[in-house]
Amino acid sequence: MKGPLVDPESVPAWLRPLVEISGKLDSTAFTRFTPPEDELTRAASVLILFGHGERGPDVLLLRRADTLGSHAGQVAFPGGGADPEDDDAVATALREAEEETGVDPSGVRPVAILPELFIPVSKFAVTPVLAHWHAPSPVHAVDPAETAAVARVPLADLADPANRFQVRRPGTTYKGPAFTVNGLFVWGFTAGLLTVLLELGGWAREWDRGDVRDLDVALRDHLLATD
Structure with a gap:
């Protein structure tokens, strides 16, 4: 299932364009990868949680621990693999977000589901769940590991x-x-998804696509600047 989970008129005006267009998108709007027919994939979900803070609309992101075996140190949306106990992709996204960031699910309203996206490196088939953070709660790194x-x-x-x-x-x-x-420092799957969402939501501005940097150098420079 993909598309709006609620009446688009019931969400804030700044979020409405994303909810309205969600049912018209397919995976090619976000990625060129499709799951190979002869390869097993694992279901996963991410929660793209939009709130409204002092500086306007915002989105919840996390940085993975540097000690993890996969995607170590990368910035991501809260999320992860589906558990057998999860009823659906929305339940997976909410559970993972609570486990990782401590967000209170009662203040989160899922509003739309985007097309399932395949990540070749991890072989995850990821369902992005858009949500409105109507009652923000404190968040933090629940497990530093x-x-x-x-x-x-x-x-x-x-x-x-x-x-x-x-x-x-x-x-x-x-x-x-x-x-x-x-x-x-945001790149990879998360940066690609954010890039499309900024365009679809009407928030994007012109930027220099000709500014292309080697990943390792850009990441090193970022780490030096933030030490």
Whole structure:
């Protein structure tokens, strides 16, 4: 299932465009990857939680612990693999978000489901769940062994051209969008998804797509600047 979970007119005006368009999208709006027919995938969900803070609309992000075996140190949406006890993708997203960030699910209203997206590296089939944080609660890194930091990042900061560029991996065909914002270095799956959401939500600004940096160098420079 994909598309709105609620009447788009019932969500704040700044979030309405995303809810309205959610049912018209397919995976190609976000990624070029499709699950191989002969390969098993694992179901997962992420919670794309939009709130409204002092500086306008924002989104909840976390930085994974540097000691994790996969995607160590990367910035991500709260989320993870589905458990047998989860009723659906929404339940997975809410459970994972609570476990990772301590967010109170009672203050979160799921409003739309985006198309399932395949991540080749981990072989996850990820369902993004859009939600409105109508009653924000305190958040923090619940388990430092899994989560290093949690932050509400204003969409205006993500859209700021000064915080945007592209990264590439020398020796590979990979090139994709990246952000440095609020002490976070965002790239990969999360940056790609944010890039599309900024466009669809009407928050995007023109930025220099010709600014392409080697991933390792950009990450090193970021770490030096934030030490």
